[in-house]
Amino acid sequence: MLDALLLQAGYNAALVAIGAALLGFAAGASGTFMFLRKRALVSDAVAHATLPGVGLAFIVMVSLGGDGRNLAGLLLGSAVTAWIGLLVIEWMTRRTRLAEDAAIGAVLGVFFGIGIVLLTVVQTMSAGRQAGLESFLLGSTAGMLLQDAVVIAVGGSLAVLATWLMRRPMTLVAFDSEYAAAAGYDVRRIDLLMMALVMAITVIGLKLVGLILIVALLIIPPVAARFWSERAGRVIWIAGGVGGAAGYLGAAMSASAPALPTGPIIVLVAAAIFVLSLLFAPVRGVLAALLRHRRFQRRVHRRQGLLALAAHHPIREAYTLRLLAREGLVRPDGVPTEAGRAQAAKVARDERRWEVAREIHQDAGLTGRYDGLTPIEEVFTPDEIAEFDRRLGPPVAVGAR
Amino acid sequence: MTPSSRPAIAADHGRPARPDAIPAEAALAVRGLTVSYGEKPAVFSVDATFPAQSMSAIIGPNGAGKSTLLKAALGVIPRLSGEVHVFGRPVKEARERIAYVPQRASVDWDFPATVMDVVQMGLYRRVGLLGRLSGRMTRAARDCLDRVGMADFGHRQIGQLSGGQQQRVFLARALAQDADLYLLDEPFAGVDAATERAIIDVLKALEAEGRTVVAVHHDLSTVRAYFDHVFLINVRRIAEGPVETTFTTEALQATYGGRLAAAHLDELAVAGGRA
Secondary structure: HHHOOOOOOOOOHEEEEHHHHHHHHHHHHHHHHHHHHOOOHHHHHHOOOHHHHHHHHHHHHOOOOOOOHHHHHHHHHHHHHHHHEEEHHHHHHHHOOOOOOHHHHHHHHHHHHHHHHHHHHHHHHHOOOOOOOHHHHHHOOOOHHHHHHHHHHHHHHHHHHHHHHOOOOHHHHOOOOOOHHHOOOOOHHHHHHHHHHHHHHHHHHHHHHHHHHHHHHHHHHOOOOHOOOOOOOHHHHHHHHHHHHHHHHHHHHHHHOOOOOOOHHHHHHHHHHHHHHHHHHOOOOOOHHHHHHHHHHHHHOOOOOOHHOOOOOOOOHHHHHHHHHHHOHHHOOOOEEEHHHHHHHHHHHHHHHHHHHHHHOOOOHHHHHOOOOOHHHHHOOHHHHHHHHHOOOOOOOOOOO | OOOOHOOHHHOHHHHHHHHOOOOOOEEEEEEEEEEEEEOOEEEEEEEEEEEEEOOOEEHHHOOOOOHHHHHHHHHHOHHHHHHHOOOOEEHHHHHEEEEEEEEHHHOOOOOOOOOHHHHHHHHHHHOOOOOOOHHHHHHHHHHHHHOOOOOOHHHOOOOOOHHHHHHHHHHHHHHHHOOOOOEEEOOOOOOOHHHHHHHHHHHHHHHOOEEEEEEEOOOOOHHHHHEEEEEEOEEEEEOOOOOOHHOOHHHHHHHHHHHOOOOHHHHHEEEEEEE
């Protein structure tokens, strides 16, 4: 395992690890805008639409007397049918009453079906060595050649470059397509570009991870990356990093044991990174959200408890009582301590200040911030608060009944 | 369509429905615009002229095609027929003179962007694909945020903003474009009073600088206070002209039909007269 991680597990394993890392990076970065545009599943349909192209290219090349397994020919064929699938989705969404999800389902099913039929036909052809075409379904690294790695490196770099060059128009269209259209951007062409990027990644990744799982590399890294950044420009690179790490780690892990399939392991590593991000990312992670919620709940209960004390009402909720008791504001039986009475008096005074503020203050934007929790000092200046106090009269001594 | 079938109020202003010349002084001129969702026209054969260096409101009931008119004029949604001119030129050639403020609810505010990122989107056209945002442009963007009272929010994630703040950010993005014609879709919808004040102040300032503002507007009680010119629409054009002469009980009745009680309309007209 360590050998594989350090690229010491043999030439082929090293080639696969580097190729997978490059592919993962390119897929993560290029898939980001599809995800931000909320069209991530289009890539699934595009990936499935590559299959007929593989079969057709094989048949054409064999019937022309060539080698049916020529990689460039197969990739070209897959790109052609993927592009047709893409245009069909785009046309159906724009020109018919079908929603995009229906168009995706239709294209995915029909194209994949045609692809399987063609592959079956290929199996029965006498000419050509057709063995290995099925590997386009789930990918195979066993026979990965230098030329495959070069295809990934060159194609992936171009896709990342295009993503970087077009980041502004694509951000604009993903965020606010109406504004983009009004500003004169050709939204349809930018959408097509996003899909073309996804298609390019699918085609170059076909051999390594296969058409069924490549979609995971296009979607999971951006989704995971979104947990770590609030800026689209950074999400691109974090997604690339997540994809690259998943590709590298996945390839190394699968090389360390004889029976582990590379493509699925890469996807599982990406999924693991996603789960970790989902749970532990600061701000957007599940854990952070839970903590934030608990903290807020504590503030609400504390405040309600103090308001009850100020009004000489009994505190009914056990949680509120526990909170105040822990701070030494009430005794376990609910009777306020000296400190508790002082705090309650302050809370009561702030409530009366708010009342005055809402009566006399002109700015509804400020008085509208009265929600029971927001401290009055955050909304009004000390001078304004002093003015409220002047209207309220002198403060009552703390602790006095 | 024969002239006699046109609404009487439109005819009152004594100009033909389809003038051959497009008025040169118009900031936005729409001629024969029809937009349809399916086979039901949302806007039918509308002529509209919005004078330059003024503030115009597009007014009408829900579903009357107010937003549709604006979007179709801009080419955001396709039009079935009609021509649109901006400052006397076809709209396609005048893009850089137009700034559009879409409805706040039309985007997903959980998008990964800061307030500053959104304002800078207004500069993208000028910066181009590869250009860097210069210090001068960043400062300009910050000024725009300042003008809408959001100077302290530049680094805030847009998802954390209140509705009113989101609306101000959209306005700041349009300001960053430094355009001559500002088209706003319901800029006051669902915003707090302070935001409404801030927005109207900015729009008035734009008008004072000699720019043109056209806004889809739904609050009849503020029309007289905010706007110089009104365009009343209910799928078809009902009336257009200066607020004092066009924003009348009669015209509102024609626009809203039975949807507004006559007594209520009178009240608006009187209340508006004092404003």
